[in-house]
Amino acid sequence: MTATAAPARPPATNLIGLTKVDYKGLDSTLCSGCGHDSISAQIISACYELGVQPERVIKFSGIGCSSKSPAYFMNRSFGFNALHGRMPSIATGALIANHTLAGIAVSGDGDTGSIGLGQFKHLMRRNVRLLYIVENNGVYGLTKGQFSATADLGQEMKYAGRNELPPIDLCLEALVAECGFVARSFAGDPKQVVPLLKAALSHRGTALLDIISPCVTFNNRDDSTKSYAWGKNHDERINDFTYVPPQEEIRVDYDPGETTSVELHDGSSIVLKKLDGSHDPTDRYAAMRILEEAREKQHFITGLIYVNGDRPGLAEHEHLTDTPLVAFTPEQVRPSRASLDKIMAGMK
Amino acid sequence: MSVTELETGPQAAPAAGRPPVINDFSISVATKNGSGSQTANTTLLRALFKMGIPVSGKNLFPSNIQGLPTWYTIRLNQDGFTARRPRAEIVVAMNPATMIEDHATVEPGGVFMYADDLKLALNRADLTYYPIPAKRLATENETDPKLRTYVANMVYVGALMHLLGIGLADIESALLYHFKGKRKPVDSNMKVVRAAAEWAAANLPKHDPYQVAPANQTDGLIMIDGNTAGALGAIYGGVTLAAWYPITPATSLADALNHYLPQLRADAETKAPSYSVIQAEDELAALGMVLGASWAGARAMTSTSGPGISLMAEFAGLGYYAEIPAVIWDVQRMGPSTGLPTRVAQGDIKLAYYLGHGDAKHVCLLPGSVKECFEFGWRAFDLAERLQTPVFVLSDLDLGMNQWMSEPFEYPDAPIDHGKVLSAADVERLGGFSRYKDVDGDGIGWRTLPGTDHPLAAYFTRGSGHNERAQYSERPDDWERNMARLTRKFETARTLLPAPVLQTMPGADVGLIAFGSTDPAIQETRTRLSAAGTPTAYLRLRALPLRPEVRDFVAAHRVVYVVEMNTDSQMHQLVQLHVPDLAPRVRRANKSDGLPLTADWITDFLTSALEKEK
Numbered sequence: 001m002t003a004t005a006a007p008a009r010p011p012a013t014n015l016i017g018l019t020k021v022d023y024k025g026l027d028s029t030l031c032s033g034c035g036h037d038s039i040s041a042q043i044i045s046a047c048y049e050l051g052v053q054p055e056r057v058i059k060f061s062g063i064g065c066s067s068k069s070p071a072y073f074m075n076r077s078f079g080f081n082a083l084h085g086r087m088p089s090i091a092t093g094a095l096i097a098n099h100t101l102a103g104i105a106v107s108g109d110g111d112t113g114s115i116g117l118g119q120f121k122h123l124m125r126r127n128v129r130l131l132y133i134v135e136n137n138g139v140y141g142l143t144k145g146q147f148s149a150t151a152d153l154g155q156e157m158k159y160a161g162r163n164e165l166p167p168i169d170l171c172l173e174a175l176v177a178e179c180g181f182v183a184r185s186f187a188g189d190p191k192q193v194v195p196l197l198k199a200a201l202s203h204r205g206t207a208l209l210d211i212i213s214p215c216v217t218f219n220n221r222d223d224s225t226k227s228y229a230w231g232k233n234h235d236e237r238i239n240d241f242t243y244v245p246p247q248e249e250i251r252v253d254y255d256p257g258e259t260t261s262v263e264l265h266d267g268s269s270i271v272l273k274k275l276d277g278s279h280d281p282t283d284r285y286a287a288m289r290i291l292e293e294a295r296e297k298q299h300f301i302t303g304l305i306y307v308n309g310d311r312p313g314l315a316e317h318e319h320l321t322d323t324p325l326v327a328f329t330p331e332q333v334r335p336s337r338a339s340l341d342k343i344m345a346g347m348k
Numbered sequence: 349m350s351v352t353e354l355e356t357g358p359q360a361a362p363a364a365g366r367p368p369v370i371n372d373f374s375i376s377v378a379t380k381n382g383s384g385s386q387t388a389n390t391t392l393l394r395a396l397f398k399m400g401i402p403v404s405g406k407n408l409f410p411s412n413i414q415g416l417p418t419w420y421t422i423r424l425n426q427d428g429f430t431a432r433r434p435r436a437e438i439v440v441a442m443n444p445a446t447m448i449e450d451h452a453t454v455e456p457g458g459v460f461m462y463a464d465d466l467k468l469a470l471n472r473a474d475l476t477y478y479p480i481p482a483k484r485l486a487t488e489n490e491t492d493p494k495l496r497t498y499v500a501n502m503v504y505v506g507a508l509m510h511l512l513g514i515g516l517a518d519i520e521s522a523l524l525y526h527f528k529g530k531r532k533p534v535d536s537n538m539k540v541v542r543a544a545a546e547w548a549a550a551n552l553p554k555h556d557p558y559q560v561a562p563a564n565q566t567d568g569l570i571m572i573d574g575n576t577a578g579a580l581g582a583i584y585g586g587v588t589l590a591a592w593y594p595i596t597p598a599t600s601l602a603d604a605l606n607h608y609l610p611q612l613r614a615d616a617e618t619k620a621p622s623y624s625v626i627q628a629e630d631e632l633a634a635l636g637m638v639l640g641a642s643w644a645g646a647r648a649m650t651s652t653s654g655p656g657i658s659l660m661a662e663f664a665g666l667g668y669y670a671e672i673p674a675v676i677w678d679v680q681r682m683g684p685s686t687g688l689p690t691r692v693a694q695g696d697i698k699l700a701y702y703l704g705h706g707d708a709k710h711v712c713l714l715p716g717s718v719k720e721c722f723e724f725g726w727r728a729f730d731l732a733e734r735l736q737t738p739v740f741v742l743s744d745l746d747l748g749m750n751q752w753m754s755e756p757f758e759y760p761d762a763p764i765d766h767g768k769v770l771s772a773a774d775v776e777r778l779g780g781f782s783r784y785k786d787v788d789g790d791g792i793g794w795r796t797l798p799g800t801d802h803p804l805a806a807y808f809t810r811g812s813g814h815n816e817r818a819q820y821s822e823r824p825d826d827w828e829r830n831m832a833r834l835t836r837k838f839e840t841a842r843t844l845l846p847a848p849v850l851q852t853m854p855g856a857d858v859g860l861i862a863f864g865s866t867d868p869a870i871q872e873t874r875t876r877l878s879a880a881g882t883p884t885a886y887l888r889l890r891a892l893p894l895r896p897e898v899r900d901f902v903a904a905h906r907v908v909y910v911v912e913m914n915t916d917s918q919m920h921q922l923v924q925l926h927v928p929d930l931a932p933r934v935r936r937a938n939k940s941d942g943l944p945l946t947a948d949w950i951t952d953f954l955t956s957a958l959e960k961e962k
Contacts, residue, residue, distance in 0.1 A: 022803075026819075054803075054806075055799065055800065055801050055802065055805065055806065058798045058799075070808075071820070075806065076803050076806050077806055078798040078799075078806045078807065078809075079808040080640070080643060080808075080810075081812065082636070082811070083636075083662055083666055083811065086632060086633070088633075089632065089633040090636050090637075090639060090643075091640060092626075092633075092636070092637050092640060093589060093591065093636060093641035093642075093644070093648065094640035094641060094644040095640075095644075096624050096626070096637070096640075097640070097642075097648070098644045098645070098798060098799055100799070101644075118629060118630070118633075119633055318621070318624045319620060319621055325623070325641075325646050326588075326644055326799075330586060330764035333586035333587075333588060333613070333622055333764070334585070335583065335584060337759045340584060340759050341756075341759075343580065343608075344570055344757060345756075347571060347572050348570055348571075348756075
């Protein structure tokens with residue numbers, strides 16, 4: 001042998017020795033330029049950077065364009081593409097059965113805001129530990145261009161005409177349902193989405209990320225609040241923050257004295273930069289006010305709107321131990337013969 | 349006809365001199381619901397059971413909390429027949445709203461016991477009348493005014509105890525059972541019972557022929573309702589998640605889970621549960637949680653009734669097509685629509701069997717006794733996991749909510765079967781797997797559970813079209829191959845399901861097919877028909893899809909009647925579809941009026957139908 005290829009540089013790996021390729025999904029079949037694909041890429045980045053074991057993740061979705069996307073990230077994770085609007089109950093059942101797995105749910109504004117509003121609210125009320133992403137584009141894509149429940153009042157669309165109904169603000173709905181982690185972002189802003197994803201994965205209950213994700217085919221006119229142009233030109237960040245994983249030294253670019261930090265349930269923390277008159281994301285009433293004001297003025301606010309890890313999650317309500325329910329052995333889940341005999345004797 | 353104020357005590361007995369009727373009559377108690385009569389009625393029932401007399405108790409109650417008419421019927425029968433009878437020999441009238449009808453429907457020659465403040469024309473010469481001072485005795489013997497209405501019902505218990513010869517110790521023992529050994533309520537009720545019995549001894553000379561006598565026919569038996577039995581079955585089947593939504597008549601099944609699970613499935617030291625019971629926001633969510641949990645590897649169930657089943661349709665189709673185990677109890681009530689929530693029917697047969705759009709079809713178990721509620725309670729999980737599909741258990745209100753005698757339940761005779769599940773080591777050894785590939789020829793693929801620690805263990809579960817590798821596919825051949833495999837799997841199911849139970853008689857050329865709670869009425873009917881010269885064979889179905897035994901049975905009989913409680917003869921239709929070439933000999937024998945079938949009706953119907961056959 002006279003010639004050998006130059007040794008390839010080994011691909012970069014993360015904390016658990018996996019490459020980014022290990023977090024990839026199938027090729028997307030969504031429209032080219034769809035905001036949802038950006039979000040999939042950001043989920044991959046967040047999980048890769050955190051060193052999440054893909055086998056310890058379960059992906060959930062409902063029905064719609066958004067709900068296809070779990071197939072486009074993290075092939076090594078189990079996925080469940082459920083029914084339209086009913087994904088929260090599937091996730092609740094799966095995460096009760098095995099609460100040691102991390103749940104990532106992807107839904108859309110139709111899936112969550114219309115057909116699934118009931119399950120969405122009850123998921124949050126139960127505080128199931130689940131990262132719940134709404135890929136919000138204000139329109140039904142798969143059925144070709146009907147208004148969704150998050151479409152703006154007075155909005156005009158090519159096929160659907162004028163929307164005469166006020167939008168449902170999913171962040172507000174989440175707050176009303178006592179969700180302890182509420183954030184809004186824009187699919188075109190990975191610098192904000194990725195840390196939000198990371199922080200949301202550390203939350204002990206349901207974490208809502210309402211991500212405006214433009215539909216390039218049906219709802220991307222510049223005057224639509226769900227368009228790329230609108231997102232780029234109107235994005236008003238309500239805070240700057242850094243996510244600091246557990247056991248990692250807090251190193252941020254902000255000057256000391258300029259920051260405030262919120263510790264999350266797993267020991268990680270969010271370090272927020274104090275801005276003049278800036279929003280306090282631990283104040284639930286302030287969160288409601290800022291959302292309501294933004295809704296009235298059609299302002300596109302993004303960032304961490306509310307965080308509070310005090311409320312126990314479903315696993316705690318159900319008194320689950322470190323052993324997930326699925327790990328109990330047949331001997332443990334079938335009571336003894338003697339116990340049945342005793343019950344029978346008592347019924348004579 | 350004059351309305352008489354009844355203060356005169358029983359009339360001279362028209363039945364005097366009749367031979368005694370021992371352990372073979374019915375008692376019907378008419379009250380208002382919410383008046384506490386359940387304690388009195390179940391006390392009577394259990395006291396008779398403790399005396400060794402075969403009994404059944406059926407509660408005919410309204411969809412209401414307080415104030416509407418309720419009847420409780422107890423049947424004693426020394427031959428062990430416990431089906432409902434259309435009329436009772438002894439009627440206890442405590443409800444002014446129904447007394448005229450109650451009075452009119454006493455079996456000829458029977459007894460009419462009534463609260464002495466009821467105003468009614470006592471114009472049936474064939475009856476024996478016993479007025480009882482229920483309010484007065486309750487007031488004299490219960491100092492707490494709030495409890496008087498309740499204990500007033502114990503007055504008829506005491507009076508009947510005296511008149512029929514029920515043992516005082518048996519009443520007390522039944523009350524102890526009812527109040528779970530709590531002395532105080534037992535004593536306050538016993539005080540009224542004693543007072544009423546003493547009053548009856550002094551004031552009600554017996555003029556009727558009805559008596560009870562201790563027997564030994566219930567030795568070793570238990571008495572229980574089917575919902576409790578089903579819940580116990582589920583617990584011994586290892587249920588790990590139960591998600592449910594309140595609905596009559598299924599609620600008591602979830603109640604029983606909540607009662608027994610903490611005793612049976614919490615860690616002895618830490619009290620940590622190995623289960624979870626969740627009251628969902630609706631039946632859709634209930635089944636969603638069940639499918640999610642089952643998919644993750646936990647044994648999960650829900651319990652509901654017809655309206656809940658309707659709501660579960662989409663999820664049931666997903667469970668069938670994505671091949672996820674689930675156990676769904678349907679304690680059937682009257683439909684369509686809200687129907688009659690507190691009345692019995694077998695009307696969800698086709699709904700459950702075909703639940704979901706497209707070509708969905710489901711395994712259904714049909715328990716015919718409380719013992720089978722228990723057995724199918726645990727077996728349903730083994731079948732659901734082995735077949736990777738939702739399994740319905742079709743009980744009904746009569747079976748589920750009423751008290752039935754039974755042999756004690758038998759501990760599961762087979763270990764828990766999780767079916768075809770691959771571990772990480774299996775995946776490593778195989779170098780991967782295809783979720784929906786029929787590697788064994790039985791139509792059932794192998795599955796992995798979320799969290800299985802191998803890079804090739806995961807797959808994507810979906811209700812949309814998929815190929816053997818669980819990938820989205822719109823290819824016609826993928827679709828057809830998958831559906832052909834599901835059909836093959838359904839054939840496998842047929843071989844694994846509980847076989848029908850065949851009973852026959854020499855010379856029988858008439859066959860009866862039935863299922864579920866009608867069994868006692870069928871047994872009694874067969875005895876009567878046989879005595880009248882028509883021996884019959886009886887095939888009691890225990891599952892859908894129907895097994896080959898059904899064809900054999902139809903083929904072996906000149907004519908076959910499918911007896912069921914619904915208006916559209918649903919099982920009759922399924923049997924005809926099962927044997928299209930023999931369909932003309934399969935006849936319907938259906939009735940649906942909300943009440944459990946009686947042997948009287950079935951016998952009359954068949955006698956008349958067979959007459960026409962000639």
